[in-house]
Amino acid sequence: MSANDGLKQLPLKPLHEDAGATFGAFAGWSMPLSYADGVMKEHLHTREQAGLFDISHMKLVLVTGPEVSDLVARLCPVDPQALQDGSSKYTLFLNDKAGIIDDLIVTRLGPNRYILVVNAGNADRDVSHIEKNAADFDCLVEPLDFVFLALQGPAAAELMAKAGFDLDDLYFMQATEPRPGWFVSRSGYTGEDGFEFGAPATDAEEVARQFLQDDRCRLVGLAARDSLRLEAGLCLHGNDIDETTSPLEAALMWAIPKSVRQEGTFIGADALRQAIADGAAQKRVGLKPDGRQPVRAGAELFDEDGNSAGRVTSGGFGPSVGHPVSMGYVRTDLARAGTQLLAEVRGKRLPITVSALPFTPPRTRRG
Amino acid sequence: MATTYFTEDHEWISVDGGVATVGITNHAQEQLGDIVFVELPEAGANLTKGGGAAVIESVKAASDVYAPIDGDVSEVNGALEGDPAMVNSDAEGGAWLWKMSIADESQLAGLMDQAAYNEHIA
Numbered sequence: 001m002s003a004n005d006g007l008k009q010l011p012l013k014p015l016h017e018d019a020g021a022t023f024g025a026f027a028g029w030s031m032p033l034s035y036a037d038g039v040m041k042e043h044l045h046t047r048e049q050a051g052l053f054d055i056s057h058m059k060l061v062l063v064t065g066p067e068v069s070d071l072v073a074r075l076c077p078v079d080p081q082a083l084q085d086g087s088s089k090y091t092l093f094l095n096d097k098a099g100i101i102d103d104l105i106v107t108r109l110g111p112n113r114y115i116l117v118v119n120a121g122n123a124d125r126d127v128s129h130i131e132k133n134a135a136d137f138d139c140l141v142e143p144l145d146f147v148f149l150a151l152q153g154p155a156a157a158e159l160m161a162k163a164g165f166d167l168d169d170l171y172f173m174q175a176t177e178p179r180p181g182w183f184v185s186r187s188g189y190t191g192e193d194g195f196e197f198g199a200p201a202t203d204a205e206e207v208a209r210q211f212l213q214d215d216r217c218r219l220v221g222l223a224a225r226d227s228l229r230l231e232a233g234l235c236l237h238g239n240d241i242d243e244t245t246s247p248l249e250a251a252l253m254w255a256i257p258k259s260v261r262q263e264g265t266f267i268g269a270d271a272l273r274q275a276i277a278d279g280a281a282q283k284r285v286g287l288k289p290d291g292r293q294p295v296r297a298g299a300e301l302f303d304e305d306g307n308s309a310g311r312v313t314s315g316g317f318g319p320s321v322g323h324p325v326s327m328g329y330v331r332t333d334l335a336r337a338g339t340q341l342l343a344e345v346r347g348k349r350l351p352i353t354v355s356a357l358p359f360t361p362p363r364t365r366r367g
Numbered sequence: 368m369a370t371t372y373f374t375e376d377h378e379w380i381s382v383d384g385g386v387a388t389v390g391i392t393n394h395a396q397e398q399l400g401d402i403v404f405v406e407l408p409e410a411g412a413n414l415t416k417g418g419g420a421a422v423i424e425s426v427k428a429a430s431d432v433y434a435p436i437d438g439d440v441s442e443v444n445g446a447l448e449g450d451p452a453m454v455n456s457d458a459e460g461g462a463w464l465w466k467m468s469i470a471d472e473s474q475l476a477g478l479m480d481q482a483a484y485n486e487h488i489a
Contacts, residue, residue: 034400296429
């Protein structure tokens with residue numbers, strides 16, 4: 001904690017200050033929201049070349065030990081036996097009602113070593129959740145203090161190669177430890193090809209400054225990170241998913257293998273099986289405002305007869321698609337793409353259309 | 368010769384021959400960032416000093432634009448509907464928002480001149 005405003009400060013703060021960052025509070029951290037270029041250019045540059053994001057607010061937790069796979073199978077609806085060494089998976093922590101405590105990436109580094117990357121806003125809650133459950137198994141939980149950066153965009157792989165990382169064999173959702181103390185995963189939150197990597201602060205700063213000497217790479221702040229992930233159809237926990245929404249409602253069942261749904265013993269398994277049997281009353285969908293006006297989080301949705309239809313959970317302008325984009329929950333009978341709805345913004349009802357996600361096609365490197 | 372006044376909320380109001388033209392200042396657009404949508408008042412709308420008259424949405428958020436004085440809207444800048452980013456490039460010129468009548472001249476005396484506004488944002 002810093003003495004002045006109670007916010008946690010990024011280890012690489014001087015790097016962001018040098019680039020003209022505007023800082024704002026997010027999840028207890030002072031974070032770069034945007035830089036001198038502005039949100040729009042940062043967003044577009046990421047899709048055209050490469051954006052470098054400081055995401056050190058996210059928490060990396062190393063879990064190890066002879067019974068660690070049993071811990072993972074309790075915490076997350078995944079099958080550790082199906083997770084090969086060096087592979088990553090998007091998954092969830094559920095509560096016993098199958099509500100989403102957090103979404104995360106789990107990576108199996110070795111037979112008895114996993115790394116979990118969880119959201120900043122839930123980090124304390126997540127760590128105590130992991131530790132509480134770990135008490136039942138022979139395993140060790142170590143929250144890491146890494147600098148964590150993301151390099152995203154079509155030039156990301158070339159920039160990593162130029163910095164001396166040979167990652168040609170790495171495909172989307174695979175991870176490696178290329179240097180002592182380093183963790184690199186081919187993943188991200190933009191829909192682009194790219195990498196997320198954790199490293200000790202001095203190493204990370206050196207590599208970041210090296211990337212930034214190349215014109216293809218620019219620093220990108222949290223504001224553009226949000227518009228990029230929204231275009232990519234990805235959830236922001238706390239907005240689009242939370243402890244009151246189930247994976248079924250959130251349209252995240254793709255992340256839970258069928259065998260795990262049927263036989264898994266993860267926390268929330270019984271509630272999830274019941275939810276599947278009952279069906280969901282609402283579904284998360286993409287929403288495209290017909291006009292130019294952004295429809296942001298909190299806007300109420302109505303069907304054409306004026307009945308309540310749901311609510312918007314994320315929304316803004318999509319710089320790459322050139323129109324406003326939103327995401328939200330609608331009644332299941334209204335969840336089909338193409339359904340016409342109305343969104344209330346400042347007392348006016350604006351036409352908005354249920355739309356397939358993502359808004360921008362993914363360009364991740366798939367095997 | 369037009370006289371331009373400024374509000375604490377970063378609107379400018381240029382008065383020429385009984386008609387006032389209103390926009391947001393260059394400083395305001397810099398603070399807002401990339402502007403993606405402008406909601407203008409209806410022509411004929413009766414505005415009250417300090418009341419919300421327009422909304423400017425940037426990539427980051429929606430911001431209200433307040434009426435600097437009382438009066439009726441006589442014309443709005445329709446070009447901004449198709450090109451909201453003009454507010455970023457020409458906030459104190461071509462990207463004016465609306466023109467209005469001046470119901471009470473004395474309200475202008477309470478506004479800032481350029482020098483006072485420069486000090487306000489310093």
